[in-house]
Amino acid sequence: MAMTESGGSSVQVSGVSKRYASEQGSVRALADVTFGVDPGEFVCIVGPSGCGKTTLFRILAGLEPATRGQVTLNDSVVTEPTPNMGIVFQEYHLFPWRTVRGNIAFGLEKAVGLDGTDRDQRVQQLIDLVGLAGFEDSYPKSLSGGMKQRVALARALAIDPALLLMDEPFGAVDAQTRERLQDELLDIWQETGKTILFVTHDVEEAVTLADRVVVMGRDPGQLREIVPIDIDRPRSRTDAAFGTSAERVRSLIEN
Amino acid sequence: MATDVQQEPAPTTNDGELPVVGIDRRRAGLGTVGLAGFLGLWWLAALFQPAYVLPSPAVVAEAAVAEFASGEVFVALGQSIQHWIPGTIIGTTLGVAAGVALGWSSLLDDISSPVVRTLRPVPPLALIGFAIAWFGINHAGAAFIIAVGAFWINFYASYGGVEGVSDDLLDVARSLGVDGDLALIKTVVIPAASPEIMTGIRTGIGRCWMLVVAAEIFGVPGIGRRILRASNNLQVDVVITYILVLSIMFLLVDMAYRAVQKRVLVWR
Numbered sequence: 001m002a003m004t005e006s007g008g009s010s011v012q013v014s015g016v017s018k019r020y021a022s023e024q025g026s027v028r029a030l031a032d033v034t035f036g037v038d039p040g041e042f043v044c045i046v047g048p049s050g051c052g053k054t055t056l057f058r059i060l061a062g063l064e065p066a067t068r069g070q071v072t073l074n075d076s077v078v079t080e081p082t083p084n085m086g087i088v089f090q091e092y093h094l095f096p097w098r099t100v101r102g103n104i105a106f107g108l109e110k111a112v113g114l115d116g117t118d119r120d121q122r123v124q125q126l127i128d129l130v131g132l133a134g135f136e137d138s139y140p141k142s143l144s145g146g147m148k149q150r151v152a153l154a155r156a157l158a159i160d161p162a163l164l165l166m167d168e169p170f171g172a173v174d175a176q177t178r179e180r181l182q183d184e185l186l187d188i189w190q191e192t193g194k195t196i197l198f199v200t201h202d203v204e205e206a207v208t209l210a211d212r213v214v215v216m217g218r219d220p221g222q223l224r225e226i227v228p229i230d231i232d233r234p235r236s237r238t239d240a241a242f243g244t245s246a247e248r249v250r251s252l253i254e255n
Numbered sequence: 256m257a258t259d260v261q262q263e264p265a266p267t268t269n270d271g272e273l274p275v276v277g278i279d280r281r282r283a284g285l286g287t288v289g290l291a292g293f294l295g296l297w298w299l300a301a302l303f304q305p306a307y308v309l310p311s312p313a314v315v316a317e318a319a320v321a322e323f324a325s326g327e328v329f330v331a332l333g334q335s336i337q338h339w340i341p342g343t344i345i346g347t348t349l350g351v352a353a354g355v356a357l358g359w360s361s362l363l364d365d366i367s368s369p370v371v372r373t374l375r376p377v378p379p380l381a382l383i384g385f386a387i388a389w390f391g392i393n394h395a396g397a398a399f400i401i402a403v404g405a406f407w408i409n410f411y412a413s414y415g416g417v418e419g420v421s422d423d424l425l426d427v428a429r430s431l432g433v434d435g436d437l438a439l440i441k442t443v444v445i446p447a448a449s450p451e452i453m454t455g456i457r458t459g460i461g462r463c464w465m466l467v468v469a470a471e472i473f474g475v476p477g478i479g480r481r482i483l484r485a486s487n488n489l490q491v492d493v494v495i496t497y498i499l500v501l502s503i504m505f506l507l508v509d510m511a512y513r514a515v516q517k518r519v520l521v522w523r
Contacts, residue, residue, distance in 0.1 A: 107431030
C-alpha cells in the first residue's frame with residue numbers, strides 16, 4: 001500500500017472525572033481516570049455496561065467535556081472533535097444519502113492541498129484496504145453490518161488521523177464477521193502505524209487486539225488496572241497464555 | 256482481505272420486479288372498476304335532478320368539449336399558472352429556508368417563536384386585504400396568497416426534518432473536519448432532512464393548486480375565476496369541467512414531482 005500515513009500520536013488521560021446531574025443529586029460516571037497511550041500503541045478499554053467506558057470514549061473524542069481533568073492528544077488539550085482523530089461508532093453512523101465512495105470521501109472534500117485526482121486515488125486505496133472493491137457505488141441501505149463498519153473505518157482513516165477511536169465497533173455484527181473484522185483491523189493497524197483506542201465489553205476481543213488492556217470495574221467510573229498483553233500476534237484463543245490473560249482481565253472486572 | 260467480503264449476505268439491488276408489476280396491474284384494474292362505478296352512480300343520480308343541481312357526465316363532457324374547443328380552458332390555465340408558479344416557488348423557497356434555519360438554531364427559534372405562533376393560524380384567505388393593498392388585483396396579489404399557503408407547509412415539514420437529524424451524524428461530520436453552522440447545514444442537515452423537506456414540497460404543490468381557486472376570489476383571472484363565474488350562472492357543467500382541469504393539472508405536476516423525488520431520494 002503506497003499510502004503515506006502520518007503515524008500514531010500519543011494520548012494522555014489525566015485525572016478525568018465526570019459527574020452527571022440527576023434528580024437524586026449528581027451521579028458519578030468517571031472517577032479520576034488516568035492513563036497514557038504511546039504513539040502507535042493499540043489499547044483496549046474493557047468493562048461491563050455502565051462502567052463509564054462510553055462516557056470515557058465521548059470525552060476522549062471531545063464529544064463531551066470532563067467535569068475535572070483533561071485529555072491531551074500530542075500535548076494539545078482535546079475540547080471538541082478534531083480531524084486528528086478518526087471516530088468509529090458501534091452503529092456505524094454512515095451518511096445514508098452517500099454511496100460507499102461518497103462516505104469515504106466525506107472528510108477529504110474540504111481537505112486543503114488535495115486535488116480531485118489525489119482524492120479519488122486515496123478513496124480508491126481505502127476501498128481496497130477495507131476490501132470493498134465492487135461496492136463503490138452502493139448505498140449504505142444495501143450493505144451488511146460488517147460492510148457498513150468497513151466503510152465507517154475507511155471513512156475515519158481517510159483524513160489520516162493519528163489516533164483511531166473506536167466504540168464497540170464490532171458489537172453489532174455476527175461472531176464470524178467480528179473475528180474477520182478484528183483480523184482486518186490488526187492488519188490495517190500494522191500497515192498504518194496508527195494509535196488505536198478501542199472500547200469493548202468483550203474480554204476476548206480486548207485480549208485478541210490490544211497491547212495493553214485498560215480494565216474498568218463494576219463500581220462505576222473506576223479504572224481497576226492496566227493489563228499488558230505480551231503475546232505474539234497472531235494470537236490464538238486456545239493458547240494457554242491467552243486464557244491466562246483473559247482470566248486475569250475477567251477477575252479484575254468482577255472483583 | 257478483499258476476498259472474504261463475498262461471504263457476507265450479498266447486497267440486494269431492489270425488490271423483485273415482477274410482483275411489483277403484478278400489483279400495479281391489479282391496482283389499475285380495481286381503479287378502473289371504481290371509476291366506472293362512480294360514473295355510473297353519478298349518471299343514475301343525475302337522471303332525477305335538473306342540470307343546475309347535478310348535470311350528467313354526458314352533459315359535462317359536452318361542456319368540456321366546448322370549453323376546450325373555444326380555447327377558454329387554455330386561456331384560464333395560462334392565467335392561473337402565472338401566479339401558481341411564482342407563488343409556489345417563492346413560498347416553498349422561503350418556507351424551506353425558514354424551517355431549516357429555525358429548526359437548526361434554537362436561538363432563532365426562541366426569538367421568532369411568538370411571531371411564528373401568532374401568524375401560523377392565519378388562513379391565507381384572511382390576507383386578501385393585504386394582497387390587494389400591497390400588490391393589487393393581479394397575478395402578484397394572487398401569487399402572494401399562494402405563497403403564504405406554500406410557506407407554512409414547507410416551514411413545518413423542514414423544521415421537523417431538521418429537528419430529527421441525528422446528533423451522531425453531526426458528531427461524525429465534525430470529527431471529519433466540517434466546521435461551522437453553514438457547512439454542517441449544507442453537508443449534513445439538508446441531505447439528512449431531505450426526505451421530510453421533499454414531502455413538504457410535494458404537499459405544498461398540491462395545496463397551491465387548491466389555493467389557485469381561492470386566490471382568484473378577489474378578481475384575478477384564471478381557472479378559479481372561471482369556476483366562480485360559472486357558479487354564479489348556475490353552469491354546474493362548466494364548474495365541473497374546470498374542477499377536472501385542476502385535478503388533471505395537479506395529477507400531472509404531482510407525477511412529475513414524484514419522479515424527481517424518487518431520483519433524488521434513491522438512497523432511501
